[in-house]
Amino acid sequence: MLTPQDEYNHTFDLLRQHHKWFQESIPLIASENIPSPAVREALITDFGNRYAEGWPGERVYAGCRFIDQVEFKCIELMKRLFNAEFIDVRPISGVVANLVVYTAFTEPGDTMMALSIPCGGHITTGKKELGGTAGAVRGLIVEYLPLDYKELNIDVEKAKNRIKELTSKNRAPKLVMFGASVFPFPHPVKELAEEIHSIGGTVGYDAAHVAGLIAGGQFQDPLREGADVVSLSTHKTFFGPQHGGVLSWEKYADKIKRATFPGMVSNHHLHAVAGLAIACAEMLEFGKEYTSQIVKNAKALGQALYERGFNVLAEHKGFTQSHVILIDITKYGDGGTIEETLEKANIIINRNLLPWDIKEGRHFMHPGGIRLGVSEVTRLGMKESEMDEIAEYIKRIIIDNEPLEKIKADVAEFRKNYQTVHYCFENSTEAYKYIKIR
Numbered sequence: 001m002l003t004p005q006d007e008y009n010h011t012f013d014l015l016r017q018h019h020k021w022f023q024e025s026i027p028l029i030a031s032e033n034i035p036s037p038a039v040r041e042a043l044i045t046d047f048g049n050r051y052a053e054g055w056p057g058e059r060v061y062a063g064c065r066f067i068d069q070v071e072f073k074c075i076e077l078m079k080r081l082f083n084a085e086f087i088d089v090r091p092i093s094g095v096v097a098n099l100v101v102y103t104a105f106t107e108p109g110d111t112m113m114a115l116s117i118p119c120g121g122h123i124t125t126g127k128k129e130l131g132g133t134a135g136a137v138r139g140l141i142v143e144y145l146p147l148d149y150k151e152l153n154i155d156v157e158k159a160k161n162r163i164k165e166l167t168s169k170n171r172a173p174k175l176v177m178f179g180a181s182v183f184p185f186p187h188p189v190k191e192l193a194e195e196i197h198s199i200g201g202t203v204g205y206d207a208a209h210v211a212g213l214i215a216g217g218q219f220q221d222p223l224r225e226g227a228d229v230v231s232l233s234t235h236k237t238f239f240g241p242q243h244g245g246v247l248s249w250e251k252y253a254d255k256i257k258r259a260t261f262p263g264m265v266s267n268h269h270l271h272a273v274a275g276l277a278i279a280c281a282e283m284l285e286f287g288k289e290y291t292s293q294i295v296k297n298a299k300a301l302g303q304a305l306y307e308r309g310f311n312v313l314a315e316h317k318g319f320t321q322s323h324v325i326l327i328d329i330t331k332y333g334d335g336g337t338i339e340e341t342l343e344k345a346n347i348i349i350n351r352n353l354l355p356w357d358i359k360e361g362r363h364f365m366h367p368g369g370i371r372l373g374v375s376e377v378t379r380l381g382m383k384e385s386e387m388d389e390i391a392e393y394i395k396r397i398i399i400d401n402e403p404l405e406k407i408k409a410d411v412a413e414f415r416k417n418y419q420t421v422h423y424c425f426e427n428s429t430e431a432y433k434y435i436k437i438r
């Protein structure tokens with residue numbers, strides 16, 4: 001057994017090793033990003049040790065003089081970025097933000113519609129049988145929005161018919177959640193909002209993946225297209241830190257506030273709220289440039305992989321209009337094995353279910369697809385030509401079967417030029433630098 005001192009040292013060793021690994025790797029997980037040194041600085045402040053239950057200015061705790069000012073600032077900046085009447089920045093993550101939405105707009109036993117997991121949906125909108133948050137935690141009956149496999153988008157006519165059918169059976173959906181974890185194209189919110197409102201339903205939009213793209217003006221604008229409520233993660237295409245939020249209209253403010261507190265949070269990670277205020281300022285200044293480069297990079301990576309023989313989906317639509325591409329990898333193996341192989345060469349990606357995988361007998365551990373996102377490599381300053389280089393590494397691994405050790409070394413060499421965070425006010429500390437303050 002190790003001594004407490006050894007355990008302490010070993011934990012720090014592991015943290016250092018992680019930092020070194022990420023300095024030498026190509027991070028392509030679509031839900032991840034790297035925050036600026038400024039956001040990291042906010043995260044280690046004393047805010048993270050405090051409590052501030054309630055709304056700023058009406059707290060249940062003393063000691064909130066500066067905390068309140070920062071939270072109000074964060075709210076104001078978020079309102080500017082998203083052109084929203086109301087925002088609650090207290091949900092501590094995207095999952096918690098979705099729970100706030102469910103609590104404010106539904107009752108247990110209500111019907112909710114969302115995409116299934118193989119079709120790009122997230123566990124938070126999952127059915128009870130799958131242990132999904134909507135079903136297993138909030139007790140909602142989840143029905144699926146139909147996906148057009150070729151377009152990688154919701155099929156509007158089939159969705160209308162499904163809503164009508166459910167309504168005729170007295171199971172009209174109380175909430176329809178747009179949004180997904182594989183979200184290459186804007187969802188038909190405009191096309192379906194009227195139908196949903198006409199049966200008394202709420203139009204929800206889960207912007208976990210695309211919050212940054214929306215703030216940067218590169219994706220759809222759900223609130224203008226008919227959404228009543230939008231849930232956010234703040235760290236996928238947004239500038240971080242890991243946190244959540246709920247956007248809506250003033251008329252829903254009270255029930256959302258109440259669902260958040262006392263419903264869903266007690267402390268709400270005040271250091272993260274501070275980091276988010278910093279990230280908002282960065283987004284206002286650099287968001288447009290950053291997100292337009294994200295979309296260019298994602299399309300370029302799709303094209304570069306396609307030209308090397310990979311079956312990147314939605315080629316006829318330029319692969320994507322967001323940060324993410326989906327590849328049918330079945331020609332070369334299964335997504336799980338490919339994920340493992342790429343990781344050995346320091347390329348970090350996700351295996352991912354394809355919409356038709358379950359029907360074809362594949363499952364989540366060994367699905368037919370992989371998902372690549374370019375938010376983090378874009379934040380590191382990479383452009384279209386670097387996407388071509390990344391595609392070449394992936395080809396050398398998966399198609400040419402070159403030795404992984406050789407490619408790992410080449411990847412580390414390639415990464416040497418991309419060690420700072422771009423699209424921020426100050427970056428004198430390297431992106432993945434291990435910061436010691438002991």
Ligand SMILES: *Cc1c(COP(=O)(O)O)cnc(C)c1O
Nearest residue numbers: 093094095122180181206208233
């Ligand atoms: C990532 C994700 C979430 C959860 O966000 P966290 O911030 O990780 O809790 C919710 N919905 C969708 C669609 C997601 O992709």
